Amino acid sequence: MAPVHNFNAGPAVLPQAVLAQAQAELLDYQGRGMSILEMSHRSAEYEAINTSAENRFKTLLGLDAADQVLFMQGGASTQFALIPLNFLPAGATADYIVTGAWGLKAVEEARRIGQVHVAADTADANYRSLPDSLALTPGAAYCHLTTNETIQGVQWPTLPALGDTPLIADMSSDILSRPIDAVRYALIYAGAQKNIGPAGVTVVIVQQGFLDHADTRIPAIFRYATFAKNHSLYNTPPVFAVYLLELVLGWITDLGGLEAMSVRNTAKADLIYAAIDRSGGFYHGHAAAPARSLMNITFRLPEPALEKQFVAAAEADGMVGLAGHRSVGGIRASIYNALEPAACAELAAFMDEFARRNG
Amino acid sequence: MAPVHNFNAGPAVLPQAVLAQAQAELLDYQGRGMSILEMSHRSAEYEAINTSAENRFKTLLGLDAADQVLFMQGGASTQFALIPLNFLPAGATADYIVTGAWGLKAVEEARRIGQVHVAADTADANYRSLPDSLALTPGAAYCHLTTNETIQGVQWPTLPALGDTPLIADMSSDILSRPIDAVRYALIYAGAQKNIGPAGVTVVIVQQGFLDHADTRIPAIFRYATFAKNHSLYNTPPVFAVYLLELVLGWITDLGGLEAMSVRNTAKADLIYAAIDRSGGFYHGHAAAPARSLMNITFRLPEPALEKQFVAAAEADGMVGLAGHRSVGGIRASIYNALEPAACAELAAFMDEFARRNG
Numbered sequence: 001m002a003p004v005h006n007f008n009a010g011p012a013v014l015p016q017a018v019l020a021q022a023q024a025e026l027l028d029y030q031g032r033g034m035s036i037l038e039m040s041h042r043s044a045e046y047e048a049i050n051t052s053a054e055n056r057f058k059t060l061l062g063l064d065a066a067d068q069v070l071f072m073q074g075g076a077s078t079q080f081a082l083i084p085l086n087f088l089p090a091g092a093t094a095d096y097i098v099t100g101a102w103g104l105k106a107v108e109e110a111r112r113i114g115q116v117h118v119a120a121d122t123a124d125a126n127y128r129s130l131p132d133s134l135a136l137t138p139g140a141a142y143c144h145l146t147t148n149e150t151i152q153g154v155q156w157p158t159l160p161a162l163g164d165t166p167l168i169a170d171m172s173s174d175i176l177s178r179p180i181d182a183v184r185y186a187l188i189y190a191g192a193q194k195n196i197g198p199a200g201v202t203v204v205i206v207q208q209g210f211l212d213h214a215d216t217r218i219p220a221i222f223r224y225a226t227f228a229k230n231h232s233l234y235n236t237p238p239v240f241a242v243y244l245l246e247l248v249l250g251w252i253t254d255l256g257g258l259e260a261m262s263v264r265n266t267a268k269a270d271l272i273y274a275a276i277d278r279s280g281g282f283y284h285g286h287a288a289a290p291a292r293s294l295m296n297i298t299f300r301l302p303e304p305a306l307e308k309q310f311v312a313a314a315e316a317d318g319m320v321g322l323a324g325h326r327s328v329g330g331i332r333a334s335i336y337n338a339l340e341p342a343a344c345a346e347l348a349a350f351m352d353e354f355a356r357r358n359g
Numbered sequence: 360m361a362p363v364h365n366f367n368a369g370p371a372v373l374p375q376a377v378l379a380q381a382q383a384e385l386l387d388y389q390g391r392g393m394s395i396l397e398m399s400h401r402s403a404e405y406e407a408i409n410t411s412a413e414n415r416f417k418t419l420l421g422l423d424a425a426d427q428v429l430f431m432q433g434g435a436s437t438q439f440a441l442i443p444l445n446f447l448p449a450g451a452t453a454d455y456i457v458t459g460a461w462g463l464k465a466v467e468e469a470r471r472i473g474q475v476h477v478a479a480d481t482a483d484a485n486y487r488s489l490p491d492s493l494a495l496t497p498g499a500a501y502c503h504l505t506t507n508e509t510i511q512g513v514q515w516p517t518l519p520a521l522g523d524t525p526l527i528a529d530m531s532s533d534i535l536s537r538p539i540d541a542v543r544y545a546l547i548y549a550g551a552q553k554n555i556g557p558a559g560v561t562v563v564i565v566q567q568g569f570l571d572h573a574d575t576r577i578p579a580i581f582r583y584a585t586f587a588k589n590h591s592l593y594n595t596p597p598v599f600a601v602y603l604l605e606l607v608l609g610w611i612t613d614l615g616g617l618e619a620m621s622v623r624n625t626a627k628a629d630l631i632y633a634a635i636d637r638s639g640g641f642y643h644g645h646a647a648a649p650a651r652s653l654m655n656i657t658f659r660l661p662e663p664a665l666e667k668q669f670v671a672a673a674e675a676d677g678m679v680g681l682a683g684h685r686s687v688g689g690i691r692a693s694i695y696n697a698l699e700p701a702a703c704a705e706l707a708a709f710m711d712e713f714a715r716r717n718g
Contacts, residue, residue, distance in 0.1 A: 004392035008399045009596055016386075019394050023385040025604070027378055033363035033677070035378050037557045040680065049650045073432035073559070074580065077594040081578035111579045193595055198396045200432065200559045200597030219440035220466045221433065235436040236552055238559030239370055240599060244396070318392070321399065 004345035008321035009150055009296065009334040010194040017191045018247040018338075035242050039055040047203060049108070049246050050231060056249035057205065060257055061182045068211060070204040070224060071232040071242050076102065076172045079189045080109035080201065083144070083168060085168055085222055086214040087187075092141040095119040095165065097134060099156075099291075100127045101242060101327065102170060110144075118257025119143065126214065129288040134160060148174035151325040152297030153332065154291045166169070166210050174295050176252055177337055178262035186210035187224075194335045196252075197245035198230035200238045212353050261337055268335045268344040269294040275351040276278065282355040287329065297333040298324060301358075307331055307337065319347055364702035368693040369532065369553040377606040377697075388561065395602050400595050405409040408605050409590060413484035415608035416564065419616055420541045427570060429563040429583060430591040430601050435461065435531045439468035440560065442527060442546070442673040444581055445573040451500040452551045453482070454478040454524065458650075459486045459508025460516075460686065461529060469503075478502065483619060491658035493519060496626055501525045501545060503715040507533035509553070510684040512657030512691060513650045514528040518543060525569050533654050534562070536696055539619035546583075553654070554696045555611075558605035559597045576711040611696065618698055627694045627703040634710040645689065656692040657683060660717075666690055669713055678706055706711055 006013035025346065029036040030045060039130055045064055054069040063069070072078070083106075087095045094114065098106045110116045117140070120131035127149065143165045148155040150173040159167075159181070166186030175190035181189075185208045193199035197295040206224055213333060220226045226234050234241075252261060276283040276299055286298040301307045307330060311323045324330035363373035388395040389404060398405055413428040422428070442465075447453045453473065455466045456478040464474070467507045469475045475500070479490035486508065495502065502524045507514040509532040518526075520541070525545030534549040541547075546565045560672035565583055579585045585593050591601075611620060632651060635658050637643040645657040660666045666689060683689035694703055 001387055001390045006397055010595065011397060011399060013397050014394065019386055019396065020523050023382055026382040026385065027375075028360055031360045033361045034365050034679075035361040035373065036379065037363055038367065038370060040370060041558065042685070043619040073434070073437070073597075075594045077433070078432070081580050109580065112576065112578045141568065154383045157375075191595060198599055199400065199599055217471065219471045221436045221440050221468065227613045236369065236550060236558045238432075238597060238600070239558075240557055241559055241597065320393075326401070356687050 002318070005319045005346060006321055006339070007333045007335065007343070007347070009325065010191070011199045012334060012336050013050040013064055013111055013338045014244070015197065015248060015338045016302045018244065018251055021247060022244060031069060034106045037240050039239065046174050046239055049239070049243050050233065051228070052199060053242055053246040053249060054231070057203070060249065060252065060334060061180065061205070063182050063205065064207075065209040065255070066180070068206045068208060068224070068228040070206065070227040071245075072202045072204055072227060073200065073238055073239055073241070075202055075225045076170055076189060077105065079170070080106045081113065082222055082224070083142075083187070084110040085218050086224055087168075089215065090114065090139050093117050095143040097131065097143065097145040098122065099130060099146060099154050100152040100171050102149055103144075103146040103170070103338045106144055106146070106170065110337065113349060117353070127154060128286060128291065130154065130156060130291045134162070136163060136165065141179060141197050142168050144168045146170045148293050148295050150296050150334070151328060152286060153293040153296040154287045155295065157252050157290065157292035172238060175335075176258060176261065177265050180257040189321060192241065194334070197248050200241035203245075207343075248338070263270045264341065265294045265335070265337065268339065268341050269297060270340075271344040272297045272333055272351070273350045275348040277354045279351070279359070282359040284350065293335060295334060297335065300330045304329065306358055309358070313354060314347070316351055317346075317350055319343070319350065361677070364678045365654070365680055365698070366692045366694065366706070367551070367676060368684065368691060370558045371553050371693060371695050372697045372698045373557065373603070374607060374663055377603065378611055379604060380606060383643050384432055389637065395456065398598065400592060400598055404485070405598055408487060408602050409592065409596070412601055412608060413590070415480050415594060415605065416562070419608065420539065420564070421536060422541050422564065423566075425567040426541070427565050427567060428585040428648045429565065429586040430596055430604075431530040431548045431561045431563055431586060432559065432597055435529055435713050436464065437547060438529070438548045439465045440472065440564070441581055441583070442471040442501075443472040445575050445583055446569075447500050448574065449473065452476050452496045454496050454502040456498045456502065457592050458482065458489060458505060458513050459511040460504040461508055461510070462503075462533070464527065464638060465503055465505070487511060487645060487650065489650045490637060493521070495522060495524065495697070499524045501527050503527045503558070504614040505652050506653055508614065509693070510656050510687060511645060512652040512655040513646045514652035514654065516649065531633070533697075534653060535617060536624050537621065538617040540552060551600065556607050559600035560604055562604075569573070607697070623700065624696065627698065627700050628656060630700075630703040630707045631656050631694070631710070634707040637717070638714045641718040644709065647682070654679060654693060659689045663688065665717055672713060673706070673709055674704075676709055678702070679711065
């Protein structure tokens with residue numbers, strides 16, 4: 001079948017050029033007579049991939065040489081537990097800013113480990129907007145936020161003022177989608193399966209100075225320091241996922257890096273938000289305008305039955321993955337880095353036509 | 360380049376038929392117009408893969424319907440920590456039987472979490488043999504052993520008597536290589552990257568009755584019960600790794616299941632052990648005869664310099680991955696399920712010739 005336009009929320013669309021390369025060399029990696037899937041993680045070939053992936057992150061994000069780039073497993077959900085295990089000692093408090101479902105999950109896991117203070121929670125606003133103010137704890141061990149809430153489609157356009165508290169950010173659904181001021185983050189983490197690769201690898205970027213404060217009494221496999229010391233080769237890494245990730249980082253680099261991604265993603269999002277805004281209320285965006293996500297565009301139609309029709313008709317037109325998260329319903333268009341602008345243009349045209357026929 | 364004979368210890372050789380299928384459908388999975396790498400883990404297609412992989416395990420191992428088959432991340436090294444977190448409450452003791460490097464690592468992680476008793480440790484015998492006796496703790500929370508030690512090449516041919524204590528086994532390097540009496544194991548775990556798939560997925564098989572005793576206060580992502588309740592779909596699974604795993608399980612099934620694997624693997628190992636035994640001492644097997652592994656065949660040559668020559672000459676003949684683990688040196692031939700018998704025959708002939716020239 002011809003390639004579809006893939007609006008899946010994650011795992012999500014990957015660059016066609018990356019998939020084509022992976023296919024071409026799947027049985028024989030670099031003339032070695034075996035698949036990358038069969039190759040030792042101690043081989044020179046894999047070490048080159050691992051090092052290149054680290055370096056590409058450092059270049060793309062403008063990281064310091066002393067920053068650590070780690071490739072881990074278990075997704076952001078595992079990070080929810082590892083962060084307080086490493087960085088929330090007894091007697092200390094961690095601040096959490098909750099702007100959607102994933103931030104809430106992060107809080108719930110942290111509560112099983114240490115003392116947590118919710119510095120803001122926009123649940124009363126149905127997670128449509130960003131908090132007006134933050135009740136920060138002086139001297140908190142860290143402050144955690146979610147830069148983009150995938151389910152609600154709410155994104156911080158810029159960082160709030162947080163004082164001197166080390167900032168930890170879940171960037172699972174917007175990492176490498178735009179430039180960031182990396183120096184402001186003590187730790188960044190992201191499951192790869194949205195903007196930067198397939199499911200099965202989680203990227204963690206941590207400042208060495210912050211890492212020096214981590215607990216050393218927890219099991220070795222839970223310590224970020226173990227991964228840092230061993231360049232993510234303490235135990236067997238998810239070789240194929242890191243291999244694809246490295247190819248995706250190369251693709252981002254070749255397209256011009258994060259400035260180019262930001263231009264591309266903003267233009268894509270504008271196409272769809274414009275279709276919402278010109279629909280005369282037929283489409284109702286979930287996020288308040290200042291909190292609109294450039295990655296996950298969430299909206300409702302007048303009736304749930306119409307939403308089902310919308311999803312089915314779009315799929316018939318080759319646009320898949322548009323149903324909202326099962327916990328909230330509605331429509332969600334996830335338009336990560338790899339999604340081509342043409343897909344967003346087609347969706348916007350489809351939205352106009354669907355509104356005209358059903359409005 | 361023509362396919363080599365791949366004796367890597369893990370990640371390791373995969374069935375060529377599985378790789379060919381993965382390559383053929385990498386850009387368009389089942390006519391859906393997208394790669395399996397781009398497909399939601401909530402899609403009907405992935406749920407079918409997930410369910411089939413669970414069911415294939417149950418059939419191949421003869422599991423009870425009530426046994427849980429879980430697909431997790433982080434490798435056996437993560438299990439070393441999760442097992443005591445779930446099953447070693449304060450005040451209880453867990454027994455560990457140590458027959459090599461991996462069992463020792465499991466003990467070290469467990470000690471960070473609870474009270475551990477080493478019921479046997481063959482370190483004094485340089486991990487060449489299995490223990491003569493076990494100093495078991497009456498009423499232990501569980502007893503942990505490693506069925507096959509990948510680095511030393513030492514395998515339990517049959518299980519020792521362990522009384523009523525729940526048995527937990529690390530089967531990372533021999534799972535599905537031979538039939539087992541599954542009812543004897545409270546919990547089995549294995550990184551996939553040796554016998555059953557690529558790196559990036561870890562299989563856990565746990566009896567429901569044992570799972571009912573697990574700690575419910577630890578973070579949700581660390582609880583086996585979370586994975587059991589959600590059929591391993593609590594958070595995003597490593598989709599591609601489970602997809603390949605399911606294909607490998609189909610390949611094992613088509614070849615006749617675990618009885619056929621056992622016949623195949625025993626014949627393969629016999630070829631190489633025979634070459635050791637007929638070399639007149641030129642090759643010196645590491646493992647004592649009753650503990651010889653059918654998966655990892657470890658041996659020394661008279662001089663380290665000769666071992667380097669051996670590895671290089673074998674590689675020139677298209678046989679790769681024969682260097683022993685960096686911690687012990689020597690030679691290691693890993694001959695997992697997917698390695699073809701012809702590879703072992705070629706290696707045995709090479710060994711004869713190398714001994715003749717250099718002995």
